[in-house]
Amino acid sequence: MKLSEKKIQKKKEDIILSAVKIVNEKGYQKATMEEIAAELLMTKGSLYYYFKNKEDLIFQCHEMVLVQAIEELQQHINVKQSNEEKLREMIKTHIQYAIEKKEMFNMIIKPDQTFSEDQLNPILLKRNEYAGLFDQVILAGIKTAEFTIDEPKIARMILLGSMNWIQQWYNPFGSKTIEELQQIYADYMLKVLK
Amino acid sequence: MKLSEKKIQKKKEDIILSAVKIVNEKGYQKATMEEIAAELLMTKGSLYYYFKNKEDLIFQCHEMVLVQAIEELQQHINVKQSNEEKLREMIKTHIQYAIEKKEMFNMIIKPDQTFSEDQLNPILLKRNEYAGLFDQVILAGIKTAEFTIDEPKIARMILLGSMNWIQQWYNPFGSKTIEELQQIYADYMLKVLK
Amino acid sequence: MKLSEKKIQKKKEDIILSAVKIVNEKGYQKATMEEIAAELLMTKGSLYYYFKNKEDLIFQCHEMVLVQAIEELQQHINVKQSNEEKLREMIKTHIQYAIEKKEMFNMIIKPDQTFSEDQLNPILLKRNEYAGLFDQVILAGIKTAEFTIDEPKIARMILLGSMNWIQQWYNPFGSKTIEELQQIYADYMLKVLK
Amino acid sequence: MKLSEKKIQKKKEDIILSAVKIVNEKGYQKATMEEIAAELLMTKGSLYYYFKNKEDLIFQCHEMVLVQAIEELQQHINVKQSNEEKLREMIKTHIQYAIEKKEMFNMIIKPDQTFSEDQLNPILLKRNEYAGLFDQVILAGIKTAEFTIDEPKIARMILLGSMNWIQQWYNPFGSKTIEELQQIYADYMLKVLK
DNA sequence: CATGAATGAGAGTTCATTCAT
DNA sequence: AATGAATGAACTCTCATTCAT
Incomplete structure (x- = not known):
């Protein structure tokens, strides 16, 4: 069995x-x-x-990636550390996914042209859950005065948008290693939040 | 004739x-x-x-949009003003395009899934030309000490990436007007560069 | 045009x-x-x-046959003659259709396994319209005392049922011509009604 | 074993x-x-x-139903009673089958669309055997002058045809019970034969 | 005996593309 | 310059059938 x-x-x-x-x-x-x-x-x-059919297969692709990614983010949040540290780790994780599992993330980006109403909703929910983890840490950081911004939602979108864009141009044989990129992105993103 | x-x-x-x-x-x-x-x-x-065929038609769509957008950006560059001001205007323009002509920008994002080798190259060239205008102003701004960053290329990518992402979530009936968005984005983006 | x-x-x-x-x-x-x-x-x-699709094509097959057959029956009804005469003619017509256009009549017999709800209804309506023409003449015949039965609906079903069955066994090279069959059926059917 | x-x-x-x-x-x-x-x-x-395969399975379905039905008919024939009485019983049986085991009878109606040459023949033979039982009683009835028709084969076909048609319209929640239907059909059918 | 898993032939359907008119 | 009509290749999906376990 x-x-x-x-x-x-x-x-x-x-x-x-x-x-x-x-x-x-x-x-x-x-x-x-x-x-x-x-x-x-x-x-x-x-x-x-x-x-059941192609749509179902692709749908389950989404689910799998998002569930994995959410779990990983959650672990960073659970660790006792400053919100800035948490966010740094989350950024690194997201970049890692966006590059190494680029394939999976791409599908998450434009579900509306792919899915029928029925399956669109659960996907959007999971996507929001994912984004919500970032919101959570950003808001916590604002409370502790680690971050000082008026528009946390938009800041989060800038974060995710700029990171998702990486796969458009990232070249494994380029001059930057992934680790360097993660570092630079984290630095620049925190400039936005502070 | x-x-x-x-x-x-x-x-x-x-x-x-x-x-x-x-x-x-x-x-x-x-x-x-x-x-x-x-x-x-x-x-x-x-x-x-x-x-000639569907691909050709879509190809010319790209050309048209990019040429238009490049022209508009160029005008902002030609105006006598600080690089920061130039960049602010360019950001506004890009956001405007990305939202109002969202349709066109979408096609520019993932050309490789649409076009055959033949037509891919000219498109990538135009796309680089477009991006190059941002680079140009950023570099100029670094020289004049308006901006202080070590990685101008990556900064530009963060800029474009985060702005391209807007169309994923922008809702004309949402709580922010386009003008407000343009303002906030410009502010936050400049935080990255300074 | x-x-x-x-x-x-x-x-x-x-x-x-x-x-x-x-x-x-x-x-x-x-x-x-x-x-x-x-x-x-x-x-x-x-x-x-x-x-539009296979179902649509087959649906239109039904329509065509039924409309034609209904028209032809109607003509017999419009002629000034006894109801018995009318019915004789209608029986002959139906048999002709059931044999010569056997192909078409077959499809009318079991529409429920073929059509989706949407298209089933119009077909059943037309089928009822067709059957209704027989009812009409039978009822008129009862009024004029040409026919003497208590269950006109069931009589009509016996009529149509037995005639539809012909195609199951009719063989053009058999011992009976169509004309003979029409004659015999009309005779036997009228025995039911009288 | x-x-x-x-x-x-x-x-x-x-x-x-x-x-x-x-x-x-x-x-x-x-x-x-x-x-x-x-x-x-x-x-x-x-x-x-x-x-062996689907066709074989369906073929054996036919066999089973027909054998059962033939047996039952045979019992009515064996009883000592007038041919009219025999036929009445047979009609009732047939109607019962056609309605209650409608499922089985349907398959018998159009075997040619279902079966390959090999299996078609045995089925047609059994079908003829079944029909032959009706012929037998009708002919006996003609000899004893219970029935007075010139075309016994056609009469039999009218009988079976009209009864097979019942399943097209029979509705268990309709205004007639099966018993009533059996009665009416038997009456009307005998009008044909007499 | 029974099953889980795989197969492959063929169905309906869509659509970019062609071309005579 | 435009179109109506036809095409054919490609695609998703279904299902009877097979067979190792």
Whole structure:
């Protein structure tokens, strides 16, 4: 029982990973079920054993990434440290995701052109949950006078927007390592908040 | 000759405008030639008199938007004023475009999923030209000590990234007017640069 | 205008006729758009220029047959003659349709497995209209004492049911001509009514 | 041996019953092996242990129903009573089947769209056997002058045709009970024969 | 015996593209 | 200069069937 359920879960994850990869190379529309399957040496028919349809598959891609990312952010928040320190860590995490799992994050950015009403809502909710973690730390930082801004919501959007943009230009063979980028971004972002 | 050429040019522009509109409501893939034509009370067959194919049409959409935007930015640069003032104006312009002509900007963001190698290059060049105008003012500002940052390229990317993100969440019926947004963004962005 | 509209109408009818033919040889599910098109030396894609989808095409098949048949029945009713005579003619007409246009009548028999709710209703309405013409004459005949039955509705159903069954066994090379069949059926059916 | 064979036989019957049920709710094509299996809490793979393929399964459904119905008819024939009485009973039986086991009868009506040549023949034979029982009683009745018709074959077809039609319109919540219907039909049918 | 998983052929549908008129 | 009509390739999805375990 447990074994076979785990097996099926593992397979689903494999498919999701493949889907994420293809979708990001080609975009949602051009990513065909055939290609997603081929990546795993399966045939497209098999995908429908695990997922109801293409939309469902892509939907679960979203879920997976966001749940993972939220968990990781939460850990930074739970650590006893200043809000500035917390935010630094969160920024680093976000950048890491945005670059290394670029594929996944891309899908989160424009769900409205991809999903039907039914599935759009849960995604937006999770997205808000994610963003809310940043809000939470920013607001806490304002209370402790670590940050001094009037528009915390907009500041958060600047944060996320600028970081999401990284994948547009980041080149692993460029002159900056990821660690350097994380450092610089954290510094510059904190300039906005202070 | 000249007359008929102008007529053709006019028609081309009409089509481009229609295309831009549809593409942005639905995304590149879901925007059909039929719908683009219908908007102008034409039939899709006719579009092929003016454009080689769909990719060509969309390509020219890009060109048009970027050329316009570049021109506008250039005007701000040409005015005699401090670099900070210049940048403020450019930021306002960019936000205006990103919101009001959101449709057009969207296409510029992820050209690689849309275009074939042939057409990708010219687009990237124009995009760099656009970004270069920001670089130019930032560097000038560093020289005059108006700005004090070590990583002007990254700063510029933060600028553009955060502004491009606005269209993800901007709601015309939200609590902030465009003018307020422009103001706040300009303020916060300058905090980064100083 | 009128010309091109007529042309398109003609084409639609051609397609409908082809559809009716194939559907009846193979049944709704096994009748493929490809085969319907091939019959007319077209490709399946072309069908979608004329009909929204398969269901729509088949739906229009129904409409066409029923409208034709209703018209023909109506003509017999309009003639000045005894109700018995009217009914005889109507029976002959129905049998003719059921045999010669067997293909079309078959589809009318079990619409519920074929159509979605939306299209089912109009079909049932037309079917009732058709049946209603028989009711009308039967009731008139009862009033004039030509017929003497207590259950006119059931009698009508016996009429139609037995006639629809003909196509199950009718063989053009069998021992009875259509005319003979029409005669015998009319005689036997009137025995029920008297 | 015998035990396990009986077990298998029992299972086969269960599957057939499930198949009959599903086939009639949805029609042959839309009845999937999966659903037929699910009804019995099995998986579709298992069905192939008992039946060669879908066609074979459906074929055996036919056999089962017809054999049952033939047996029942035969019993009425064996009873010592007038041919009119025999026929009355047979009509009642047929109507009962056509309504209560409507599912099964439906499949018998249009076998040619379902079966390949191989399996078509045995089915048609059984169908003829079934119809033959009616012929037998009708002919006997003509000999004893209970019935007075010239075309017994056609009369039989009218009988069966009109009764098969009942399922098209019968509604369990309608104004007539099955018993009433049986009565009325028997009366009207005998009017044809006399 | 039963199943879980995979397959592959084929269905309906969409749409960019073509071309005679 | 425009269009109506046709095309065909590509896509998503379904399902009977197979087979190792």
